[in-house]
Amino acid sequence: MPAIEAVDLFCGVGGLTCGLRSAGVQVRAGYDIDPACKYPYESNNGATFVTQSVSELSGADLASWYSPGAICLLAGCAPCQPFSTLANVCEKKDETKWGLLEEFARLVRELKPELVTMENVPRVTNHAPYRSFVETLETLGYHVSSRRARCADYGIPQERRRFVLVASRLGPVRIPPPSGPVRTVREAIGHLPKLAAGQADATDPLHKARNLNLVNLRRIRASRPGGTWEDWPEELRAPCHLASTGASFKSVYARMSWDQPAPTMTTQCYNFGTGRFGHPEQDRGITLREAAIIQSFPDDYRFVPPGEIAHFASVGRMIGNAVPPRLGELVGKIFMDHVNVSIG
Numbered sequence: 001m002p003a004i005e006a007v008d009l010f011c012g013v014g015g016l017t018c019g020l021r022s023a024g025v026q027v028r029a030g031y032d033i034d035p036a037c038k039y040p041y042e043s044n045n046g047a048t049f050v051t052q053s054v055s056e057l058s059g060a061d062l063a064s065w066y067s068p069g070a071i072c073l074l075a076g077c078a079p080c081q082p083f084s085t086l087a088n089v090c091e092k093k094d095e096t097k098w099g100l101l102e103e104f105a106r107l108v109r110e111l112k113p114e115l116v117t118m119e120n121v122p123r124v125t126n127h128a129p130y131r132s133f134v135e136t137l138e139t140l141g142y143h144v145s146s147r148r149a150r151c152a153d154y155g156i157p158q159e160r161r162r163f164v165l166v167a168s169r170l171g172p173v174r175i176p177p178p179s180g181p182v183r184t185v186r187e188a189i190g191h192l193p194k195l196a197a198g199q200a201d202a203t204d205p206l207h208k209a210r211n212l213n214l215v216n217l218r219r220i221r222a223s224r225p226g227g228t229w230e231d232w233p234e235e236l237r238a239p240c241h242l243a244s245t246g247a248s249f250k251s252v253y254a255r256m257s258w259d260q261p262a263p264t265m266t267t268q269c270y271n272f273g274t275g276r277f278g279h280p281e282q283d284r285g286i287t288l289r290e291a292a293i294i295q296s297f298p299d300d301y302r303f304v305p306p307g308e309i310a311h312f313a314s315v316g317r318m319i320g321n322a323v324p325p326r327l328g329e330l331v332g333k334i335f336m337d338h339v340n341v342s343i344g
């Protein structure tokens with residue numbers, strides 16, 4: 001069977017690349033404008049990181065990465081900010097980001113790879129750039145299949161919902177329905193060393209918990225796994241908890257449950273106050289390592305060079321923005337099987 005070789009657009013720290021590789025896809029390079037992603041991308045994946053905007057690339061630039069005779073895969077997860085719920089108000093202002101999906105479509109037209117995959121937030125399908133992306137693929141003769149995926153249904157211990165599209169010029173390709181058991185928080189992070197708030201593990205610079213002030217320490221002690229701030233005594237409640245109907249505030253300052261998948265890891269997932277990011281039993285928010293493992297990164301994935309400090313804000317952003325590697329692995333396996341059946 002010929003090898004599948006890939007280039008990853010908007011590659012970030014390499015969640016998608018990492019997953020594709022573990023399915024057997026040979027990822028040659030990733031493109032991203034954030035230079036902080038170069039170290040994690042290259043040191044974990046052995047592929048080249050190019051700090052360049054996707055809008056400056058041509059099909060010929062991309063073609064130079066693939067070996068003669070290889071099956072070419074172009075993969076990409078354009079930044080999802082313009083499509084996410086919170087960004088609704090900014091959508092009209094941020095036209096340049098809307099355009100990045102169009103740049104992806106342009107590169108598909110110029111390169112005409114055998115295989116394409118695109119990953120994004122589920123709401124992407126409501127928007128014109130997505131419809132024109134699919135139209136481009138269909139006009140070029142691709143078979144297209146897509147699915148709104150609940151990550152927890154695909155072995156990722158997290159309630160994240162993503163949209164996944166796969167396309168092939170070799171024949172019909174299909175994303176299978178979910179199968180297999182749901183992974184829980186306990187299965188994912190139950191084995192990690194215990195820590196207190198503000199403490200760091202001596203051997204893993206990412207396994208460190210943010211400090212909590214006295215009132216937040218009292219709040220987490222009063223929180224039960226899977227509960228809400230309604231479990232707290234009145235004096236610990238903040239004005240924002242009482243301000244609205246309460247519905248949208250229930251899952252801030254909350255502990256996750258051991259025996260459920262975790263909530264979606266956001267860019268602030270290390271912060272007890274911004275979501276259900278409290279550890280199920282230790283009195284602290286989850287660590288950066290725990291967040292990365294919940295995203296399905298390997299336990300030893302490196303995010304900062306040896307000797308450098310893993311800052312909560314920058315590493316949290318890397319983790320929260322990543323595609324769960326296991327979702328990438330699912331896509332990689334779909335393509336490996338597909339090529340096997342179509343050519344092998």
Ligand SMILES: C[S@@+](CC[C@H](N)C(=O)[O-])C[C@H]1O[C@@H](n2cnc3c(N)ncnc32)[C@H](O)[C@@H]1O
Nearest residue numbers: 010011012015016032033034053054077322323
């Ligand atoms: C959702 S994240 C991608 C996650 C990544 N694919 C993964 O698997 O972990 C989107 C990425 O797009 C990058 N980005 C934004 N504008 C870009 C551009 N014009 N060209 C290349 N990358 C860009 C951001 O720096 C960010 O890393």
